[in-house]
Amino acid sequence: MAEVVLGIETSCDETSAAVLVGERGRPELAGLVILSQDVHRVFGGVVPELASRAHLAALPAVVDRALAEAGLSWSAVDAVAVTQGPGLVGALLVGVMFAKGLAYAGDRALIGVHHMEGHLFAPLVEDPDLAPPFVALLVSGGHTLLLDVPAWGRYRLLGATRDDAAGEAFDKVATLLGLGYPGGPAIERLAQAGDPARFSFPRPMRDEGYEFSFSGLKTAVLHAVRASADLERDRPHLARAFQDAVLDVLVTKLERAVRATGYPTAVLGGGVASSRTLAALAAQRLSGLARVAVARPRLNVDNAAMIARAGWFRLAQGERSDWTLDARADLPLPGLEPVPHPSPAPNSESP
Numbered sequence: 438m439a440e441v442v443l444g445i446e447t448s449c450d451e452t453s454a455a456v457l458v459g460e461r462g463r464p465e466l467a468g469l470v471i472l473s474q475d476v477h478r479v480f481g482g483v484v485p486e487l488a489s490r491a492h493l494a495a496l497p498a499v500v501d502r503a504l505a506e507a508g509l510s511w512s513a514v515d516a517v518a519v520t521q522g523p524g525l526v527g528a529l530l531v532g533v534m535f536a537k538g539l540a541y542a543g544d545r546a547l548i549g550v551h552h553m554e555g556h557l558f559a560p561l562v563e564d565p566d567l568a569p570p571f572v573a574l575l576v577s578g579g580h581t582l583l584l585d586v587p588a589w590g591r592y593r594l595l596g597a598t599r600d601d602a603a604g605e606a607f608d609k610v611a612t613l614l615g616l617g618y619p620g621g622p623a624i625e626r627l628a629q630a631g632d633p634a635r636f637s638f639p640r641p642m643r644d645e646g647y648e649f650s651f652s653g654l655k656t657a658v659l660h661a662v663r664a665s666a667d668l669e670r671d672r673p674h675l676a677r678a679f680q681d682a683v684l685d686v687l688v689t690k691l692e693r694a695v696r697a698t699g700y701p702t703a704v705l706g707g708g709v710a711s712s713r714t715l716a717a718l719a720a721q722r723l724s725g726l727a728r729v730a731v732a733r734p735r736l737n738v739d740n741a742a743m744i745a746r747a748g749w750f751r752l753a754q755g756e757r758s759d760w761t762l763d764a765r766a767d768l769p770l771p772g773l774e775p776v777p778h779p780s781p782a783p784n785s786e787s788p
């Protein structure tokens with residue numbers, strides 16, 4: 438088993454590298470660099486071509502810095518773990534080609550990692566005792582996944598979004614409110630000054646099953662913005678009502694899955710899980726039911742530590758990628774299994 442794993446993440450607009458070092462068989466984070474590409478701010482969203490170029494310019498230095506932070510040179514690295522997908526294909530390609538070049542030239546092991554499996558492993562970086570079975574809610578800019586995880590590497594998809602991802606809804610509503618990109622942190626900040634009773638938005642699909650839908654909620658905010666006579670005054674209240682609606686839907690479904698499975702733990706992951714408001718609401722609503730495991734915000738936004746950790750797991754299983762490893766804009770989550778227990782009936786929250 439590899440004792441030093443270099444992780445590389447370039448799926449969107451963060452250029453990141455991390456080093457995990459095995460201490461008594463347990464991987465510890467020895468170096469982590471996350472370079473956020475500021476260039477997209479002026480465009481109000483990620484411009485794929487610019488993202489690829491920025492990764493290309495920054496990645497070698499980001500990798501060097503992560504190794505320097507760990508006090509190691511490249512020769513100490515046993516394996517390279519890299520995000521293979523899903524994500525922006527041009528951005529992913531930069532990381533995959535760089536990782537392949539390093540691994541090939543140095544005759545090191547290579548492992549391609551699924552970006553959302555990386556998000557799932559994020560809490561394990563700081564909390565090595567975290568163990569399945571658990572329910573996981575993975576909420577990012579591109580995905581909203583509710584998973585039943587009976588064991589690391591085995592995933593049963595309970596529900597996903599039918600339209601916008603949760604983070605995407607935050608970003609689109611932030612644009613409607615005239616806030617910058619990324620929208621999630623701006624909305625969370627603004628919502629603190631918002632009156633929760635001033636506006637009320639629908640909770641799409643909250644009371645049934647495990648699937649999500651956020652596009653109608655976004656439209657409801659659009660109508661409220663258009664109807665507002667004083668957007669300056671209403672902005673924090675709109676942000677608050679929107680955030681309350683999204684988080685209520687997310688946590689209600691997480692709670693439903695925890696009750697249906699009876700698992701003692703719920704994991705939050707993905708960029709939206711860096712919302713302290715989400716973590717607090719989940720902890721409050723699951724109190725007495727399940728422990729909520731969530732990494733600190735730096736490990737929930739896109740970063741290479743989570744990729745290295747998921748790669749570490751795959752390498753320990755004896756898996757390796759070969760030189761045909763390619764970037765994939767769409768990549769199915771590895772280890773997906775059919776769901777054994779039927780979805781609970783509507784309103785079956787009570788035990």
Ligand code: KG4
Pocket residue numbers: 449576577578579580603604605607608619620621622625707708709710711712713737738739
């Ligand atoms: O996982 P991530 O960094 O990138 C993707 O894989 O997409 O997630 C980014 C998403 C963005 O949509 C951003 O608005 C959202 O995470 N996000 C938040 C917060 N911080 C980041 N959403 C709500 N509240 C936050 N505090």
Ligand code: ZN
Pocket residue numbers: 552556577578707708738739
């Ligand atoms: Zn992500």
